Amino acid sequence: MKKLISFQIVSTMRKFDLSQLSHPLCEVFLWVKFKDKMDILNTIPLIRDYFLSLQQELCQQFSEEENHSHSIFIEDPWQRSEGGGGITRILSNGEVIEKGGVNFSHVFGSQLPPSATLLRPQLQNSAFQALGVSVVIHPRNPYVPTAHANLRFFSAHPKNQDPIWWFGGGFDLTPYFPFEEDCIFWHKTAKAGCDPFGKDVYPKFKQACDDYFFIKHRNEPRGIGGLFFDDLNEWSFETCFAFVKAMGDHFIQAYRPIIQKRKDIPYTEHDRAFQRYRRGRYVEFNLIYDRGTLFGLQSGGRTESILMSLPPHVDWHYNGHHNGHPAFIEQEQRLVEEFLNPRHWV
Amino acid sequence: MKKLISFQIVSTMRKFDLSQLSHPLCEVFLWVKFKDKMDILNTIPLIRDYFLSLQQELCQQFSEEENHSHSIFIEDPWQRSEGGGGITRILSNGEVIEKGGVNFSHVFGSQLPPSATLLRPQLQNSAFQALGVSVVIHPRNPYVPTAHANLRFFSAHPKNQDPIWWFGGGFDLTPYFPFEEDCIFWHKTAKAGCDPFGKDVYPKFKQACDDYFFIKHRNEPRGIGGLFFDDLNEWSFETCFAFVKAMGDHFIQAYRPIIQKRKDIPYTEHDRAFQRYRRGRYVEFNLIYDRGTLFGLQSGGRTESILMSLPPHVDWHYNGHHNGHPAFIEQEQRLVEEFLNPRHWV
Numbered sequence: 248m249k250k251l252i253s254f255q256i257v258s259t260m261r262k263f264d265l266s267q268l269s270h271p272l273c274e275v276f277l278w279v280k281f282k283d284k285m286d287i288l289n290t291i292p293l294i295r296d297y298f299l300s301l302q303q304e305l306c307q308q309f310s311e312e313e314n315h316s317h318s319i320f321i322e323d324p325w326q327r328s329e330g331g332g333g334i335t336r337i338l339s340n341g342e343v344i345e346k347g348g349v350n351f352s353h354v355f356g357s358q359l360p361p362s363a364t365l366l367r368p369q370l371q372n373s374a375f376q377a378l379g380v381s382v383v384i385h386p387r388n389p390y391v392p393t394a395h396a397n398l399r400f401f402s403a404h405p406k407n408q409d410p411i412w413w414f415g416g417g418f419d420l421t422p423y424f425p426f427e428e429d430c431i432f433w434h435k436t437a438k439a440g441c442d443p444f445g446k447d448v449y450p451k452f453k454q455a456c457d458d459y460f461f462i463k464h465r466n467e468p469r470g471i472g473g474l475f476f477d478d479l480n481e482w483s484f485e486t487c488f489a490f491v492k493a494m495g496d497h498f499i500q501a502y503r504p505i506i507q508k509r510k511d512i513p514y515t516e517h518d519r520a521f522q523r524y525r526r527g528r529y530v531e532f533n534l535i536y537d538r539g540t541l542f543g544l545q546s547g548g549r550t551e552s553i554l555m556s557l558p559p560h561v562d563w564h565y566n567g568h569h570n571g572h573p574a575f576i577e578q579e580q581r582l583v584e585e586f587l588n589p590r591h592w593v
Numbered sequence: 594m595k596k597l598i599s600f601q602i603v604s605t606m607r608k609f610d611l612s613q614l615s616h617p618l619c620e621v622f623l624w625v626k627f628k629d630k631m632d633i634l635n636t637i638p639l640i641r642d643y644f645l646s647l648q649q650e651l652c653q654q655f656s657e658e659e660n661h662s663h664s665i666f667i668e669d670p671w672q673r674s675e676g677g678g679g680i681t682r683i684l685s686n687g688e689v690i691e692k693g694g695v696n697f698s699h700v701f702g703s704q705l706p707p708s709a710t711l712l713r714p715q716l717q718n719s720a721f722q723a724l725g726v727s728v729v730i731h732p733r734n735p736y737v738p739t740a741h742a743n744l745r746f747f748s749a750h751p752k753n754q755d756p757i758w759w760f761g762g763g764f765d766l767t768p769y770f771p772f773e774e775d776c777i778f779w780h781k782t783a784k785a786g787c788d789p790f791g792k793d794v795y796p797k798f799k800q801a802c803d804d805y806f807f808i809k810h811r812n813e814p815r816g817i818g819g820l821f822f823d824d825l826n827e828w829s830f831e832t833c834f835a836f837v838k839a840m841g842d843h844f845i846q847a848y849r850p851i852i853q854k855r856k857d858i859p860y861t862e863h864d865r866a867f868q869r870y871r872r873g874r875y876v877e878f879n880l881i882y883d884r885g886t887l888f889g890l891q892s893g894g895r896t897e898s899i900l901m902s903l904p905p906h907v908d909w910h911y912n913g914h915h916n917g918h919p920a921f922i923e924q925e926q927r928l929v930e931e932f933l934n935p936r937h938w939v
Contacts, residue, residue: 323912335911337911337912339910339911339914340916346909346911348911463890464890464891464896465896523906527903530876530880530907531880531900534876534877534880534881535880535881535887535890541881544809544810544881545809545810550810550811551911551912554877554909555911557873557909558909559908559909559910560869560906560907560908561876561906561907561908561909562905562906562907563692563900563903563904563905563907564685564905565681565683565685565692565694565897565901566669566683566897568685570686
C-alpha cells in the first residue's frame with residue numbers, strides 16, 4: 248500500500264522541478280521511489296548531462312591556466328561495439344600542463360563483463376549502465392602537483408529484480424615539491440565539499456583515500472590523498488548525486504589555485520629529474536594496483552583512454568641514484584615522511 | 594628393492610665427480626635417485642655456483658662493450674630476514690648500456706609464501722629453496738634491442754613427502770628498430786642452444802615465449818621472443834641443469850654480436866623519442882603481466898632489485914602522438930606487423 252501511494256505521488260511529481268521538492272514528506276517518497284521502484288534509468292540522462300558539462304568546465308578552466316592559445320584539449324570521441332562510448336579530451340605538451348586528460352565515458356550493455364560479477368555473482372546476466380569522468384593532470388613545473396579526480400555511476404539491472412546503483416569517485420593530489428599550505432588548502436576544500444553531507448563524511452572518505460592510494464611494495468602512499476568513496480547509495484539518489492556534483496565543483500576549487508600559485512616558480516633540471524623519477528611511483532601504482540585501470544584493461548576498455556593517466560616522461564633509477572650519485576634518496580625520504588605519510592591536514 | 598639398490602649406489606657415487614658418470618646404468622640410477630630419493634638439496638651448491646659464475650661472466654662481457662672504464666656494474670648485496678639474499682649488479686648511465694641489471698638471488702625458508710601455494714595447496718608449510726639469475730639490458734642506442742634473460746631453480750620440501758623441484762627461464766629480445774638478420778641470428782642461436790636436447794625443444798619453448806610475452810591490452814607481443822620454459826623437470830636433473838647452462842651460454846652468444854654490430858649506428862632525437870615511447874610497452878608488460886615481477890613484489894621481494902627491469906627513461910604519448918603529430922603511429926604499426934607478430938625466424 249505504501250509503495251503504491253509513493254509511486255503515484257512520484258508519478259505526479261515528475262512534472263515538477265525536482266529541486267523544488269523541499270517538503271520532508273516529498274523527500275521520503277522520493278527516496279522510497281528510488282529505493283523501491285528503482286526507476287533509475289530515468290536518472291541516467293541527468294548524470295550524463297552533468298558529467299559532460301563537468302568535462303567541458305574542467306577543460307575550460309585548465310586551458311585558462313595555459314598562456315598559449317595552441318594549448319587546448321583535443322577531443323577524441325570513440326564508440327564501443329558492445330554499447331556506448333566516450334569522449335577523450337587530451338592536452339599534450341602545454342606550457343603549464345605537460346599532459347592532461349579529461350575523459351567522459353558512458354558504456355552499457357545487456358550483460359555485465361565477467362570481471363565485474365566475480366564478487367557479485369547475483370549480477371550475472373544483468374544489463375548495466377556505467378558513466379564516468381576521469382581527470383589526470385601532469386603539470387610541467389615540478390612545483391605543481393599532479394592531480395587526479397574520478398566520478399562514476401553504475402547501475403546493474405538483473406532480470407526480475409530491482410536494479411542496483413551506486414556512485415563512486417574522489418580526488419587526490421600527488422606533489423613532488425610540496426608546500427604545507429597547499430596540502431592544507433587541498434584538504435580544507437575537500438572537507439568543505441563534504442561537510443554539508445555530514446560531519447563524518449570527510450574523515451571517512453579521507454581515510455578511504457589514504458587506504459586506497461597506497462603503494463604496498465614501496466610502503467608509501469602515492470600522494471597526500473584527498474577523498475575516495477565507492478558503493479555510495481546509502482543516501483537518497485538525490486543526495487548522492489548532489490554529493491557527486493559537490494565533488495566535481497570542489498576538485499577544481501581545490502586544485503586551480505595551487506596551479507596558479509606554483510606554475511611560475513623557477514625550477515632546475517635536477518628538480519625536473521626528481522619529478523620524472525617520482526612519477527615512476529605514479530606509474531607503478533596505476534599499473535599494479537589501480538582497480539579502475541586493471542578492470543578497464545581486462546574488460547577490453549579503450550586502452551589509450553585508460554592509460555592517458557600515465558605521465559609523459561618518467562625515469563627509473565636504481566635505488567634513487569641519478570648520474571651515479573644517491574641524488575634523490577634524502578629528498579625522497581623527506582617527501583614521504585613529512586608529507587605523504589598520512590596526516591591530519593585540517 | 595629397486596629404490597634401495599639405487600640409493601646405495603648413489604650413496605657410493607657421491608664420492609665421484611658427477612660429470613664422470615657416463616655409463617648408461619649410472620644415468621638411470623642417478624635419475625632414480627633424484628626422482629625417488631630426492632637428495633635435491635645436494636645439488637643446490639652446484640646451481641648456486643653456476644648462477645654466480647654466470648652473473649660474473651655476463652657483467653664482464655657487457656662491460657667489455659663499454660668504451661669507458663667508469664661504466665662498470667656496481668655490486669649491491671642484500672639479505673632477506675626470512676632467509677637468504679642476493680647480489681644485485683647494476684650498470685647505470687653507460688655509454689652503450691643506458692641501464693643494465695644482472696641479479697643473482699638465493700632465498701629459502703621454512704614455509705613457502707602463501708602466493709606460491711595458491712595453485713599448489715599440497716605445498717603449504719613446505720620448506721623451499723629458490724635460486725635465480727635475472728638480466729635486463731636497456732641499451733642507449735635505439736638500434737640496439739633491449740634484452741632479457743632469466744634462469745631459475747625452485748625446490749619445495751613438504752614434510753613426509755618427496756621434494757619437488759623444477760627449473761624455469763629463457764631469454765627474449767625487444768627491438769625498437771629491428772634488423773631482419775639480427776632477429777634470425779637471435780633465434781638461430783636460441784635454436785642451437787636447444788637442439789642437443791631434442792628437435793622439439795626449440796619450437797616448444799619458442800612458442801611458449803610468444804605466448805608469455807604478449808601484451809593483451811595492446812594486442813601485441815612485447816618483442817620478437819626467444820625461449821621460455823617453466824616447470825622443467827621431465828628430464829633427469831643433470832640434463833635439466835645442462836640445458837639451463839646451455840641457455841646461459843647461448844643468451845650472451847645471441848645478444849653480444851647484435852650489440853657490437855649496432856651500438857655505433859648514428860641516431861636522431863626522433864629515434865630516441867620512439868625508443869622511449871616503445872619502452873612504455875615494456876613497463877606495461879612488466880607491471881601488469883609479468884608473473885616474476887608481481888610474485889616478487891607481492892611476496893615481499895626486494896623492490897629495487899625486481900624493478901631494475903624498468904627502463905631508465907620512458908615516455909607515454911596519447912595515441913602515439915609526439916609534439917602534436919601522430920609521429921609514431923606508422924612506424925609502430927610496421928614494427929608490430931613486420932617483426933613483433935610471431936614469425937618463424939629459423
